[in-house]
Amino acid sequence: EIVLTQSPATLSLSPGERATLSCRASQSVSSYLAWYQQKPGQAPRLLVYDASNRATGIPARFSGSRSGTDFTLTISSLEPEDFAVYYCQQRYNWPPTFGQGTRLEIK
Amino acid sequence: DVQLVESGGGLVQPGRSLRLSCAASGFSFDDYAMHWVRQVPGKGLEWVSGISWNSGNIGYLDSVKGRFIISRDNAKNSLYLQMNSLRDEDTALYYCAKDMFPVAAAGPFDHWGQGTLVTVSS
Numbered sequence: 001e002i003v004l005t006q007s008p009a010t011l012s013l014s015p016g017e018r019a020t021l022s023c024r025a026s027q028s029v030s031s032y033l034a035w036y037q038q039k040p041g042q043a044p045r046l047l048v049y050d051a052s053n054r055a056t057g058i059p060a061r062f063s064g065s066r067s068g069t070d071f072t073l074t075i076s077s078l079e080p081e082d083f084a085v086y087y088c089q090q091r092y093n094w095p096p097t098f099g100q101g102t103r104l105e106i107k
Numbered sequence: 108d109v110q111l112v113e114s115g116g117g118l119v120q121p122g123r124s125l126r127l128s129c130a131a132s133g134f135s136f137d138d139y140a141m142h143w144v145r146q147v148p149g150k151g152l153e154w155v156s157g158i159s160w161n162s163g164n165i166g167y168l169d170s171v172k173g174r175f176i177i178s179r180d181n182a183k184n185s186l187y188l189q190m191n192s193l194r195d196e197d198t199a200l201y202y203c204a205k206d207m208f209p210v211a212a213a214g215p216f217d218h219w220g221q222g223t224l225v226t227v228s229s
Contacts, residue, residue, distance in 0.1 A: 034215035036152075043202055043219035044152065055217060087152055091213035094166045098152040 002026055004033075004088050006099035012107040019075040021102045023088035031066055032092040035073045038101075039084045047086075048073060080106075109133040109218040111203045116223030119193055127223055129186040129203030134218075137181035140164075140206035142216060143188050145199035145225075155201070156188065160209040171197075193227045200224050 003026040013019055023033065031051040036044040046055040048064035051071060061076040075082055083106050088099040115127040127143070142157040156167045156177040165177060176189040186203055201223050204216035 032213075036216075038152075043221055044216070045219075046215055046217045049207065049215040049217075055215075089152075089154075089214055089216075091215060094213055095168055096154045096157070096213040098154070100151050 001095060002029060002090050002093050002097050004090060004097055004099035006086075006088060006102045008102060009100075010103045010105060012105050013078055014107045015078050015080055017078050019073075019078055019082070019104060021073040021075075021086050021104070023071040023073070023099050025069040025071070025090060028069060029090040029092035032090055033064075033066070033071050034089045034091070035062075035064055035071075036087045036089065037082075037084050038087065044087065075104075078104075109205065111205060111218060111220035113201065113203045113220045113223035116201065116225045118226045118228065120229050121194060121227055123193055124189070124191045125193060125225060127188040127190065127201055127203075127225070129220060131184045131186065131203075131205070134205070136179075136184040137161075139209055141179060141186045142204045142206060142214070143177065143186075144202045144204050144216065144219075145197075146202065146222070147199045153199075154214075157206070157213065158186070164210060166213075190225070193225075195227050198225060198227045 005024045007022045035048040038044040051066040052064045065072045085101045110132045112130045140159045143155040158177045174192045178187045203220040205218040207217045
């Protein structure tokens, strides 16, 4: 099973700041990594798939990148609605696995 | 619009069974793989099971293998999860999720339902 390790566990930033969230895979997942956003009481929402492709309807301030087994989700300028929990997920191998999440909170 | 509506959750004693259903609408159900993903309230996400568009490719989380059975009825646009020999650790909110692709059945998951809560307790 591929383990995804997200960092930091919690990120405290202010609206307008840039957010950088990380996800490291325990082995190669090629570019088969996705990012999800989850707000309290809501289902997760797909943001980015295959490392750098934004899902339908996702604002351009969200971007994803890959360097080997390290993946980054960047939010260029935080909006109030962006404060949530973010998960990464790999589809390279079964079972698909998720990271433990990064909580993005308002500073 | 894509809609996924789960049902069938509830309170059940350890060792008993439960069957979850997911009614899909707003897309060509038989063109996509489908999944069940669970989440203990306040905790992270855990993939449980997935099924390809034609049921030819099915996978399970190791801890549910031999106890859970995923199936789909493309004529009814419905996904199911038969959960047998339930354990305390199966307690979670169970989401139905649509795959972006038809075959590989490992995600990404581009649409989710609101979930149905399963509580296993004596």
